[in-house]
Amino acid sequence: MTDRTILVMGGAHVDRRGRIAGETAPGASNPGAWFVEAGGGAFNAARNLSRLGHKVRLVSPRGGDSDGDIVAAAAAAAGVEDTPFIFLDRATPSYTAIIERDGNLVIALADMELYRLFSPRRLQQRAMREAIDTAALILTDANLPGETLAAMVEAAKASGVPVAGIAISPAKVVRFQGSLSALAFLFMNEAEARTLTGETPENPADWPKALRAAGLSAGVVTRGGRGVVAFDEKGAALVIPPDIPALGDVTGAGDSLASGFLSAWTGGATVGEALRHGVAAAAITVRSPLAVAKEMSQATLSGALSLVPEAEILS
Template sequence: MTDRTILVMGGAHVDRRGRIAGETVPGASNPGGWFVEAGGGAFNAARNLARLGRRVRLVSPRGGDTDGEIVAAAAQAAGVEDTPFTFLDRATPSYTAIIERDGNLVIALADMELYRLFSPRRLQQRAMREAIAEAGALLTDANLPAETLEAMAAMAREAGIPLAAIAISPAKVVRLGKTLPALAFLFMNEAEARTLCGASPENPADWPDALRAVGLRAGVVTRGGRGVIAFDEKRAASVVPPAIPALGDVTGAGDSLASGFLDAWLGGTPIDEALRHGVAAAVITVRSPLAVAEEMSQTALADALSLVPPAEILS
């Protein structure tokens, strides 16, 4: 593994998840319980990468409140170097979700206005320029403004380091539109990929060509329990996730897949095998009630990898 730091700039906030205890009844009061933890696509991936042995530094806007303290404590527990932009008079962003008994999402609300203050000017500060110059790779997510993502891509290109991104949601992935050609990888689900392409290919194996056509050089498309597809400029591969008999919570599964994939890919692993590592990391996460499994480690990843079938080469 390289000793160079992975610099993560994106969402780091508080997740509030309500889990319904019985069968979901729309339009009615459903018995259940609440769970609160730190979250955010970029932050979840950062913590997984740190637990996998990577040196990780986090930069993200934060409020001067108790929610901000939750985020700081989670970063420390995972071994992430935490260097936030703190706004003492504002609230830390939050994500509130309702989860069905089987772990699937019903609906969610994201209060992310503070991320608008992560402007391109922030990237021009001396400390940020130095952090990017010292990094071995950058990871971001679509919680940040489009103009900031574009500026980040330009700085990554100038520094000669890869920039990867997490799509977050169909509503937010469009912020990456002008940045797509500069990305080393974009991690997304089918709904987010459909937003970029304007349609869904009839054959899932056609996702790589559809996404290349809109300017994306490489990416990973998750499809729930169906085959996950990874591609770069020359090839594509698919892995079918193993069945998980005891599903904990799907929250954070895509973020952990991104971290497992990147950990392997940055180490020189081809995309088909890196995809298996990503799926294995997701297996660890969906078994856990947490968005970032405390047991995530290289040892746990190796164990989970034994459950993941070989990749199918699509092209």
């Protein structure tokens, strides 16, 4: 584990999930309950990395409202150094979802307009240049504009700092397309990977080949219970997740997988061993009702790691 800071730049907003208590009645008032927590792919991973013992700094746009206070409080609770760009007259980004009793999504609204104001010019500020130059790793996500991601990757490359990305969604992962070859890793699910490759291989060993052909040199693809594939320039590995008897909420599982993976990888782990750590971190998260499990730590990760099978090396 390095003593240098992991710099996280990306989504940090508020998630609101309303769950309908009975049978859904379209066009009518439905009884149910709200659950509100801080979210955002990059922010979820940042909090997990901090709880795993890393020094983490967050940079993200934020409004001058009560939602911004929720994000700030969540950063403080996780020990993340919080240095936002605050726009007092704007609303903090938010994601609002209505969910049926069985967990299926009815409709959702993503108000992410503020992220457009994280322009490449922000990266040219002296404080940002210094933060990039001194970082051990930069983690970002596709909530930011494509031109900002490209400028970030170029600035990091000039300083010799690796950049990892979180795809967020099939619609947003294309924002990384101009920077794929320069990413240390890109974390995605099969739908997001299919957007980059135009195909969905049945054989997990074919994912690295397809993504390399699309320009990505290293990445991680989650495939539900069928296993997670990770690859870099040295090889590829597959890990089958353990059965989780008490399933809480899958929200944030992919972000915790990225944080567990990167925590091990920055410590020198091979791609297969880093993948096992990522799967263990995801297992902790899906047992929790929160997107970022409060019990995440190196100790709980070590315990969860004992349940994760050895990585299978893919040819």
